Amino acid sequence: MTVRPMRWWDIESVIAIEHQVFPETAWTAEQFWSELAHVPANRWYVVHEDEQGVDAYVGLFALAPESDVQTIAVAQRSQGRGLGRELMRGLLDEARTRGCSHIFLEVGAQNVAAIALYGSLGFEHQARRSNYYGPGRDALVLRRSLREESVS
Numbered sequence: 001m002t003v004r005p006m007r008w009w010d011i012e013s014v015i016a017i018e019h020q021v022f023p024e025t026a027w028t029a030e031q032f033w034s035e036l037a038h039v040p041a042n043r044w045y046v047v048h049e050d051e052q053g054v055d056a057y058v059g060l061f062a063l064a065p066e067s068d069v070q071t072i073a074v075a076q077r078s079q080g081r082g083l084g085r086e087l088m089r090g091l092l093d094e095a096r097t098r099g100c101s102h103i104f105l106e107v108g109a110q111n112v113a114a115i116a117l118y119g120s121l122g123f124e125h126q127a128r129r130s131n132y133y134g135p136g137r138d139a140l141v142l143r144r145s146l147r148e149e150s151v152s
Ligand SMILES: CC(C)(COP(=O)(O)OP(=O)(O)OC[C@H]1O[C@@H](n2cnc3c(N)ncnc32)[C@H](O)[C@@H]1OP(=O)(O)O)[C@@H](O)C(=O)NCCC(=O)NCCS
Pocket: 021, 022, 072, 073, 074, 075, 078, 079, 080, 081, 082, 083, 084, 085, 086, 106, 107, 108, 111, 112, 113, 114, 116, 117, 120
């Protein structure tokens, strides 16, 4: 895999993927600028590139002992090839390296693919937030301990 830190000049490509995979809840360029402003203090963002350019990215908030998956997305052209799992493994390793003891994330209750990925990586259901992504669109809060080795 070609994985490297996300830089400001990647934001345009990242936003294009945001609109493709999160049509109703895409982050703005300003949100990514704001996130990158906290790298490396309490954020970690990386992108993956294929021959066409950036095709996936992942972002972590880490302030030990807490950490959160801020975002993860794989462009449609590259989904289903193991990229999401590899990026999540890297993120879990980074959170552990930064001394975090556990990690949280929010995921759409209907997002079958992401829920399956997180479940296979050892995340467990913690709570449900009604209408988190808009009317009728709940979020699940998932949590994983970082004290044991990663699974899958
Ligand atoms: C969720 C996402 C990051 C997964 O990335 P990916 O590279 O396509 O996934 P991988 O190929 O690494 O697959 C990892 C696991 O995810 C699950 N998965 C992936 N695609 C799936 C699908 N279409 N249906 C059900 N499960 C799926 C499986 O558990 C899979 O493991 P397996 O291959 O052993 O069965 C990707 O689909 C994506 O970017 N989706 C849109 C954005 C999004 O929903 N982000 C998460 C927001 S919380």
